[in-house]
Amino acid sequence: xxxxxxxxxxxxxxxxxxxxxxxxxxxxxxxxxxxxxxxxxxxxxxxxxxxxxxxxxxxxxxxxxxxxxxxxxxxxxxxxxxxxxxxxxxxxxxxxxxxxxxxxxxxxxxxxxxxxxxxxxxxxxxxxxxxxxxxxxxxxxxxxxxxxxxxxxxxxxxxx
Numbered sequence: 523x524x525x526x527x528x529x530x531x532x533x534x535x536x537x538x539x540x541x542x543x544x545x546x547x548x549x550x551x552x553x554x555x556x557x558x559x560x561x562x563x564x565x566x567x568x569x570x571x572x573x574x575x576x577x578x579x580x581x582x583x584x585x586x587x588x589x590x591x592x593x594x595x596x597x598x599x600x601x602x603x604x605x606x607x608x609x610x611x612x613x614x615x616x617x618x619x620x621x622x623x624x625x626x627x628x629x630x631x632x633x634x635x636x637x638x639x640x641x642x643x644x645x646x647x648x649x650x651x652x653x654x655x656x657x658x659x660x661x662x663x664x665x666x667x668x669x670x671x672x673x674x675x676x677x678x679x680x681x682x
Contacts, residue, residue: 532562532614541554542558542583546583546599546600547572550619551599551619558583558620559619560574560583561614561615562614562615563612567615569587571585571586571616572585572616573585573594573596574612574614575596575612577611584598585597585641599640
């Protein structure tokens, strides 16, 4: 039995449609819910394009945050680590996605607004994650983490 790779499908059809897996592109793309439409890039990618590339044996769909000479700096919308990806590893680019039966194109005004806003908020989102990690580590060292979790859990239950 011959299993087709994403590269095989893209070279044969020019388009690849599949359901996303993983949480690295949330909130834009939801795991096991959204379908993505990938096409072979007609030129080098631009800042904010979403690249499909190969990392070892796995495929990754992350956003270009900087275009460099011969490579890209890429990061998932829900991640904080930046990856250097050579041009040769990129096999496709996101051109659209489908959510709840409705198709969306990356050229839509609402999509472009989301991308710019999400990117602009990155420093705040990253600072929040770092502060939260620091607070959890401090609470562990002080031995108050179980108490803090109970208090926060009760607070969330009252707010629901």
